[in-house]
Amino acid sequence: MARALINVPKAAKRGEVIEIRALISHPMESGFRPDESGKLVPRSIIKTFSCAYNGEEIFRADFFPAVAANPFVSFTTLASASGTLSFTWVSDTGETQTETRPITVE
Amino acid sequence: MSVRLSRMHRFAVAMFVFAAIFVCAAIFVFAALGAVSLAGEIGPQDLRSGFLDMSPESRAMQSDDTANPGMLTVLEGEALWRQPAGPNRRSCADCHGDAAATMRGVAARHPAYSPAQQRPITLEERINLCRAGQQKAAPLTWESPALLGLTAYVAHQSRGLPITAGDDERSRPFVDEGRQLFAQRQGQLNLSCAACHTDHRGGRLAGNPIPQGHPTGYPLYRLEWQSTGSLQRRLRNCMTGVRAEPYEYGSPELANLELYLMWRARGLPLETPAVRP
Numbered sequence: 001m002a003r004a005l006i007n008v009p010k011a012a013k014r015g016e017v018i019e020i021r022a023l024i025s026h027p028m029e030s031g032f033r034p035d036e037s038g039k040l041v042p043r044s045i046i047k048t049f050s051c052a053y054n055g056e057e058i059f060r061a062d063f064f065p066a067v068a069a070n071p072f073v074s075f076t077t078l079a080s081a082s083g084t085l086s087f088t089w090v091s092d093t094g095e096t097q098t099e100t101r102p103i104t105v106e
Numbered sequence: 107m108s109v110r111l112s113r114m115h116r117f118a119v120a121m122f123v124f125a126a127i128f129v130c131a132a133i134f135v136f137a138a139l140g141a142v143s144l145a146g147e148i149g150p151q152d153l154r155s156g157f158l159d160m161s162p163e164s165r166a167m168q169s170d171d172t173a174n175p176g177m178l179t180v181l182e183g184e185a186l187w188r189q190p191a192g193p194n195r196r197s198c199a200d201c202h203g204d205a206a207a208t209m210r211g212v213a214a215r216h217p218a219y220s221p222a223q224q225r226p227i228t229l230e231e232r233i234n235l236c237r238a239g240q241q242k243a244a245p246l247t248w249e250s251p252a253l254l255g256l257t258a259y260v261a262h263q264s265r266g267l268p269i270t271a272g273d274d275e276r277s278r279p280f281v282d283e284g285r286q287l288f289a290q291r292q293g294q295l296n297l298s299c300a301a302c303h304t305d306h307r308g309g310r311l312a313g314n315p316i317p318q319g320h321p322t323g324y325p326l327y328r329l330e331w332q333s334t335g336s337l338q339r340r341l342r343n344c345m346t347g348v349r350a351e352p353y354e355y356g357s358p359e360l361a362n363l364e365l366y367l368m369w370r371a372r373g374l375p376l377e378t379p380a381v382r383p
Contacts, residue, residue, distance in 0.1 A: 007172035025178040069332035070175040081375075094325045 323380020
């Protein structure tokens with residue numbers, strides 16, 4: 001499992017704009033780089049990242065080979081209700097990693 | 107035709123010549139002093155971490171633990187700290203307990219003199235010695251995610267503490283050996299470390315600022331590498347850069363050079379995991 005660092009405010013006021021940051025460890029191998037023997041290193045990247053707030057998708061991003069290693073995504077949303085934010089990364093080989101963070105909205 | 111000068115005139119000319127000689131001598135002495143201070147070591151008040159030479163964006167990336175990719179390496183190390191290894195299934199935590207208490211200040215004094223090795227050893231070497239001696243597990247390879255993780259996790263416990271490496275009397279001869287390596291010209295470009303990082307610190311090389319070269323945040327996340335790397339990886343990079351044959355990972359030469367660099371930066375706070383361009 002890749003390590004992920006996610007920053008979600010633990011508590012927020014209803015209607016407040018909150019910033020969410022997600023960083024995941026991934027080499028984002030572009031498929032264009034040769035290794036020491038001169039052969040191309042096979043492509044291995046995260047294809048999509050999405051975030052759902054209480055099950056409803058609020059953010060989605062497609063990644064491409066030019067995205068740097070350990071992709072970092074920062075976005076904002078409106079704090080509407082208490083619950084969980086779930087973050088999903090899908091690699092181009094079909095591997096999926098999901099992390100969740102709770103949020104309390106008053 | 108001879109020029110006749112009055113006594114007054116002769117006195118004035120003599121005074122002028124003396125003054126000119128004095129001024130020339132003074133300029134020469136100041137120039138020599140300047141050259142000495144430039145080629146010599148950096149005073150404690152002028153020590154400057156490479157952090158301050160970075161762009162505001164890179165500084166913000168390092169300062170925010172949820173944006174600093176080096177923290178991923180620290181997290182990796184935290185998991186390994188508690189993971190049993192070797193035939194006796196012992197983890198680092200089984201002996202050392204809570205790293206926040208037991209490992210605080212350890213990175214600030216490494217490379218440290220090891221009586222068994224009779225030379226200073228780096229933090230990476232210390233971890234591998236502990237692994238081989240206490241856990242009876244296979245040593246971790248240099249630049250492996252596991253060794254970088256454990257080193258970063260241990261060094262992270264000293265974040266904010268001033269560097270004290272080289273204070274040990276037994277380390278002194280090795281600091282001197284490291285200093286010699288630092289000042290020694292090498293490679294096809296015939297440059298020493300000091301030629302850039304002491305003599306031209308604060309200047310620019312191909313548009314980039316030349317930092318003083320203090321190892322305050324290793325293992326660190328280098329944007330150019332797109333990964334975390336050790337100080338020895340950085341030193342080997344620099345040696346390749348001047349077209350010299352780099353020393354092997356874990357060689358005594360690199361340990362001495364690391365020791366001298368830490369001694370040179372003593373007093374600066376540790377930043378592990380740092381971010382550098």
